[in-house]
Amino acid sequence: MAMPRSVVKFKRNGVEFTSSVDKAMYSIEELSRAALRDSAKYIRREMLKRLRKLPGMKKNRRLYRSTQYWVRRKESDLQIGLKHNTWYGADSELGTHKQPARGILRDSVYLNIDQIRIIQGQYLSAIADENRVRGLISEEEFVSPDGEE
Incomplete structure (x- = not known):
């Protein structure tokens, strides 16, 4: 979904009133998602560092596939964890x-x-800088691929 434009609400006495509420709400939601995504990437990297220190895990590919994260658009949340069957x-x-x-x-x-x-x-x-907002927002859903670091 693209960033909504400001919508003209009404004109009164030659003054045009516009509302940027939709644009602001969109920016806040998308910046929150981007912040969650980067936080998840960081947490996953830290998890992998800790997992590598476990005996026999230095070059084990199962390690990478057992960690995942999801930044969900509809629920506006982050899920990160280890797969339960590994x-x-x-x-x-x-x-x-x-x-x-x-x-x-947890650690x-x-x-x-x-x-x-x-x-x-x-x-x-x-949030205060619209150009920075556009540069930080990604328009795609994001699920970590297996093996990403």
Whole structure:
């Protein structure tokens, strides 16, 4: 969906009143999505760094395929995690009766809260500058491909 134009609401006494509410709402929503997408990329990179440190995982391709994120347009949210049917997935994150919880995703987020705030702030501070908004917004849905770093 392209950025909506300002709409003329009405004219009164020779003064034209316009509304940029639709454009502002669109900009805020799209900047939020872009901020979530970049935050997810960062968190995923941090997760992969932590996963690589686990025994036997330095060059394992299953590692890359077990992490994913989705930035959803309709729900305006971010989902990031480990696939549940992978050995380094939910069992590794939450633990089982045979292995302790590793908390890879949880720690990747908690240890990087300040960096995530910086990433989010770069996008949301652009609201005042329309040219910056257009440069930061991507018009496509985004799901992380397998193997992306």
